[in-house]
Amino acid sequence: MSEDFVFPINPFEDVKPSDFNKLNKKHVTEDFVEENFKKLGWEVYKPFSDTGIDRIICKTVCPKGHTKLNETLNGKKCPKCNSTGVEIRRFLQVKTRELKNNIFGFTLKSKDIRIDPRHIYLLYSDNTSKDKQDFFIIPVKEYLKFFIDNDCNNPFAPTSFRKGNNKLNSLRYNPETDEWFWGDVDWDGFRNKNGLKNLQNPSVDLDLDNQIIKTREYADALQREFSKGRSYSEEVEDSINDELKEKLSLYSSPEEILELRKKVEKKLKETCDKITFESMKKYFEFIKTIEAIGEDEVNEEEIKEEINKLEDED
Ligand SMILES: [Zn+2]
Numbered sequence: 008m009s010e011d012f013v014f015p016i017n018p019f020e021d022v023k024p025s026d027f028n029k030l031n032k033k034h035v036t037e038d039f040v041e042e043n044f045k046k047l048g049w050e051v052y053k054p055f056s057d058t059g060i061d062r063i064i065c066k067t068v069c070p071k072g073h074t075k076l077n078e079t080l081n082g083k084k085c086p087k088c089n090s091t092g093v094e095i096r097r098f099l100q101v102k103t104r105e106l107k108n109n110i111f112g113f114t115l116k117s118k119d120i121r122i123d124p125r126h127i128y129l130l131y132s133d134n135t136s137k138d139k140q141d142f143f144i145i146p147v148k149e150y151l152k153f154f155i156d157n158d159c160n161n162p163f164a165p166t167s168f169r170k171g172n173n174k175l176n177s178l179r180y181n182p183e184t185d186e187w188f189w190g191d192v193d194w195d196g197f198r199n200k201n202g203l204k205n206l207q208n209p210s211v212d213l214d215l216d217n218q219i220i221k222t223r224e225y226a227d228a229l230q231r232e233f234s235k236g237r238s239y240s241e242e243v244e245d246s247i248n249d250e251l252k253e254k255l256s257l258y259s260s261p262e263e264i265l266e267l268r269k270k271v272e273k274k275l276k277e278t279c280d281k282i283t284f285e286s287m288k289k290y291f292e293f294i295k296t297i298e299a300i301g302e303d304e305v306n307e308e309e310i311k312e313e314i315n316k317l318e319d320e321d
Pocket residue numbers: 069070071072073074085086087088089090
């Protein structure tokens with residue numbers, strides 16, 4: 008890397024990021040991320056709470072990639088090729104973890120998948136070593152592609168009703184070589200300045216419509232695959248996947264999905280008694296609300312209480 012600056016830095020000289028407790032950690036680390044991007048010429052915005060996005064960052068760069076990582080064009084033309092700058096925008100979802108036995112304990116669930124390729128997972132290892140922090144900057148599309156390209160267990164595949172006990176690989180640090188791996192695959196391309204360089208590439212903004220379609224394809228490929236776990240044979244897995252493919256192809260357009268939903272609702276209405284039907288509708292509305300406000304932000308006990316209340320009403 009030619010650019011001469013340190014990234015990430017600790018912007019709060021008198022505090023150590025690893026010192027924080029569970030309650031204020033989320034805010035402190037998001038501020039930490041924010042200061043790091045501001046320093047490199049990004050404008051940083053704080054979106055509404057509980058949208059799954061922790062910071063929105065914007066910067067104007069040369070469309071041909073001439074703008075350095077610690078520069079911004081800011082209304083001026085590119086000094087190298089005289090191109091007018093393009094504003095690029097990224098949506099950061101920050102996940103902070105402390106290393107435990109050199110493992111960064113992190114898994115994304117299906118609900119974390121976004122199909123806007125400007126959505127970025129920023130994994131922050133706040134205590135890689137005593138005085139060292141690491142950022143992993145991974146656009147959603149690259150993250151999904153990683154599991155398609157590599158023979159790591161697909162974390163998004165529905166398993167056999169959680170019976171499978173699938174062992175997933177995870178992100179692991181090797182302190183002797185100062186390298187990070189997911190399974191056997193090197194994650195250096197996402198780390199610190201490498202991740203930053205990838206993040207600032209304007210090609211995703213210049214080709215947004217196609218990039219969204221591509222991201223959707225990757226997400227579908229990973230989510231519409233059954234994983235056998237340890238309880239089933241490969242033959243069972245294959246036959247379920249064949250069946251899935253065939254059935255899903257019948258519902259490939261939004262119109263067909265809406266039609267299917269209507270049919271299901273009609274069928275349920277005919278076969279269930281009125282109380283069961285109403286209770287079911289309430290339940291799904293409640294689940295939708297939890298999804299919208301973000302599971303992380305809701306107290307687990309409160310959810311259980313609400314569900315019990317719904318069940319008692321029957
Ligand atoms: Zn240029």
